[in-house]
Amino acid sequence: MSTLADTTRALRARGRKALVAYFTAGYPDDDAFDALVRAAAGAGADVVEVGVPFSDPIADGPVIQAASNAALARGVTLARALESIARLSPEVAVPLVVMSYVNPILRLGVDAFAREAARAGVDGAVLPDVAFEESGAFRPVLRGAGLAYVDLVAPTSDDSRTKEIARASDGFVYVVSITGVTGARAAGRNAVEGIIARVRAATDTPAYVGFGVSTPDAAAEIASASDGVIIGSRLVQLAGEGPAPSAAGRVGDFLASVRRALDA
Amino acid sequence: MSRGRFGAYGGQFVPETLMPSLLELEAAYASARADAAFQSELDSLLARYVGRPTPVYLASRFSASLANEARVYLKREDLNHTGAHKINNCVGQALLARRMDKRRLVAETGAGQHGVATATVAALFGMECTVYMGEVDMARQSPNVRRMKLLGATVVPVTSGTRTLKDATNETIRDWVTNVRTTHYIIGSTVGPHPYPTIVRDFQSVIGREARAQMLEAEGRLPSDVVACVGGGSNALGIFSAFLTDDVRLHGVEAGGSRDGDAATLSRGTPGVLHGAFSYLLQDDDGQVSPAHSIAAGLDYPGVGPEHSFLKDAGRVSYQRVNDDDALAAFASLARLEGIIPALESAHALAFVRRAFSGAPSEGRVVLVNLSGRGDKDADAVEGRLP
Numbered sequence: 001m002s003t004l005a006d007t008t009r010a011l012r013a014r015g016r017k018a019l020v021a022y023f024t025a026g027y028p029d030d031d032a033f034d035a036l037v038r039a040a041a042g043a044g045a046d047v048v049e050v051g052v053p054f055s056d057p058i059a060d061g062p063v064i065q066a067a068s069n070a071a072l073a074r075g076v077t078l079a080r081a082l083e084s085i086a087r088l089s090p091e092v093a094v095p096l097v098v099m100s101y102v103n104p105i106l107r108l109g110v111d112a113f114a115r116e117a118a119r120a121g122v123d124g125a126v127l128p129d130v131a132f133e134e135s136g137a138f139r140p141v142l143r144g145a146g147l148a149y150v151d152l153v154a155p156t157s158d159d160s161r162t163k164e165i166a167r168a169s170d171g172f173v174y175v176v177s178i179t180g181v182t183g184a185r186a187a188g189r190n191a192v193e194g195i196i197a198r199v200r201a202a203t204d205t206p207a208y209v210g211f212g213v214s215t216p217d218a219a220a221e222i223a224s225a226s227d228g229v230i231i232g233s234r235l236v237q238l239a240g241e242g243p244a245p246s247a248a249g250r251v252g253d254f255l256a257s258v259r260r261a262l263d264a
Numbered sequence: 265m266s267r268g269r270f271g272a273y274g275g276q277f278v279p280e281t282l283m284p285s286l287l288e289l290e291a292a293y294a295s296a297r298a299d300a301a302f303q304s305e306l307d308s309l310l311a312r313y314v315g316r317p318t319p320v321y322l323a324s325r326f327s328a329s330l331a332n333e334a335r336v337y338l339k340r341e342d343l344n345h346t347g348a349h350k351i352n353n354c355v356g357q358a359l360l361a362r363r364m365d366k367r368r369l370v371a372e373t374g375a376g377q378h379g380v381a382t383a384t385v386a387a388l389f390g391m392e393c394t395v396y397m398g399e400v401d402m403a404r405q406s407p408n409v410r411r412m413k414l415l416g417a418t419v420v421p422v423t424s425g426t427r428t429l430k431d432a433t434n435e436t437i438r439d440w441v442t443n444v445r446t447t448h449y450i451i452g453s454t455v456g457p458h459p460y461p462t463i464v465r466d467f468q469s470v471i472g473r474e475a476r477a478q479m480l481e482a483e484g485r486l487p488s489d490v491v492a493c494v495g496g497g498s499n500a501l502g503i504f505s506a507f508l509t510d511d512v513r514l515h516g517v518e519a520g521g522s523r524d525g526d527a528a529t530l531s532r533g534t535p536g537v538l539h540g541a542f543s544y545l546l547q548d549d550d551g552q553v554s555p556a557h558s559i560a561a562g563l564d565y566p567g568v569g570p571e572h573s574f575l576k577d578a579g580r581v582s583y584q585r586v587n588d589d590d591a592l593a594a595f596a597s598l599a600r601l602e603g604i605i606p607a608l609e610s611a612h613a614l615a616f617v618r619r620a621f622s623g624a625p626s627e628g629r630v631v632l633v634n635l636s637g638r639g640d641k642d643a644d645a646v647e648g649r650l651p
Contacts, residue, residue, distance in 0.1 A: 103551045129277045179444055
């Protein structure tokens with residue numbers, strides 16, 4: 001079993017709602033990114049998701065698109081993201097998960113990616129543009145290197161797809177809360193209850209909800225219907241809206257307030 | 265096992281949110297193909313609304329300008345309603361959208377021909393329509409922007425990335441993923457996730473079916489060569505599909521651009537994933553997609569349809585490059601010799617013919633060129649640049 005799965009099962013056993021923090025690698029700069037990951041772990045995030053910048057991020061809204069472009073302009077790509085993780089993983093206690101569009105992984109080679117990611121200390125991967133039907137070319141390779149392969153289910157996935165995907169997912173099931181791109185709009189508890197019920201009917205793997213979770217109150221509301229929340233665009237926005245050296249402070253304070261709301 | 269492959273190419277590289285819609289589209293298309301009423305409505309619209317069949321025309325003066333006396337026929341897709349082959353696919357996909365009870369259409373457009381065709385069928389079927397177009401392309405193809413607005417479509421300028429077709433496609437996918445329950449995405453070329461490359465090819469294959477029969481009638485034989493420009497590749501597959509098993513040379517012509525870059529995806533690219541399919545792609549060593557360049561907005565795209573990637577590797581189609589200047593020269597040549605203003609995209613195919621058939625006379629060269637669209641839209645773009 002992967003480190004990620006150990007962590008997520010243990011969180012559930014303790015009755016703790018999981019908080020997953022997403023950051024775009026190399027944004028706003030390399031030092032600030034490292035500080036963000038450390039601050040998130042210190043402020044109560046249970047998993048950190050590292051987004052690999054890509055030229056054509058079709059599943060992302062304006063905030064992550066802009067961060068991705070800014071990081072790319074600084075030369076941050078998959079290799080640099082893995083270097084950052086290699087630097088951070090020995091000192092950060094929480095699991096680190098890579099989110100990457102598939103093309104940079106294909107360019108490197110799926111085997112090489114799995115090997116290098118494992119060596120860097122990556123615990124799992126989320127590939128948002130690999131449909132379940134295509135996952136056979138990736139899942140066994142990543143698992144073989146000891147990485148969790150995290151699947152996504154969507155509001156449009158019907159009962160049988162949701163169940164099949166949820167059963168396959170390692171560590172947690174990434175529940176996309178809304179039809180849309182990241183950071184677009186808030187999803188209510190009602191919107192995710194149906195999906196969560198379908199996931200829970202299929203597996204005891206925890207269900208974490210992402211896309212459109214942007215405030216402590218929203219996180220608490222969504223977490224009351226699920227096992228945890230994933231926050232991305234709001235953190236990236238906070239990281240980018242002031243000086244880079246203080247990004248970790250801004251984001252750490254925000255995550256601490258989310259942690260309090262989840263624990264209340 | 266992944267589905268919808270042409271050899272190694274194709275597949276479905278999209279967020280899960282879109283997968284149920286792709287499965288729905290695949291099922292709707294399968295049932296439509298088996299439904300005689302669907303086929304007869306499509307045929308009727310193609311005949312009475314689009315104006316099919318389009319003629320093949322022996323371009324005698326253009327032919328005479330070539331050194332080797334090849335006889336060059338033009339498949340006149342420029343004569344279709346809206347002025348390009350794009351409408352063939354849009355009529356078919358609008359019928360599919362209606363069948364799936366989707367009342368809103370979205371589309372990407374580069375040259376604007378696909379945007380105009382989508383806006384046209386939206387008007388015809390009483391559907392809502394939003395077209396995404398890069399800012400750069402809106403400036404260089406402004407007549408088509410005005411046409412889309414006249415037809416009642418909303419045209420959204422795309423300001424991200426390259427501000428051309430690639431990023432217009434990204435924005436269209438983002439709209440689709442947001443509104444997928446009510447919206448059908450009419451992809452304009454043989455690109456994107458399965459089943460789009462197959463559906464678009466099938467709706468465009470009417471070009472090749474007509475042309476093959478017309479050539480047999482006009483010449484009593486098949487052409488020796490068939491030539492088409494390739495951006496995403498729909499007009500090329502539309503005409504090639506009828507000749508794949510014949511002893512006919514097939515030439516796909518990509519945009520060789522200028523010193524500023526090119527859009528020669530098959531000639532210079534490597535396999536990867538863009539916009540939902542595994543296919544050749546212009547990309548860097550890190551797997552980031554490279555910007556394309558072409559004077560022809562419809563070819564200015566760093567990807568290509570997966571079936572073309574398969575046909576390239578199989579050696580069945582030979583892919584060539586034509587640069588901006590040669591395309592402009594061919595544009596001027598056809599306009600002045602034949603009184604036909606070709607789209608800059610189609611001018612790339614004509615430029616290849618001018619180059620390839622300029623050698624010593626050889627017997628029996630009968631060349632069929634897909635004149636995929638008309639060039640009225642390019643009057644501004646070519647201003648001051650023609651030889």
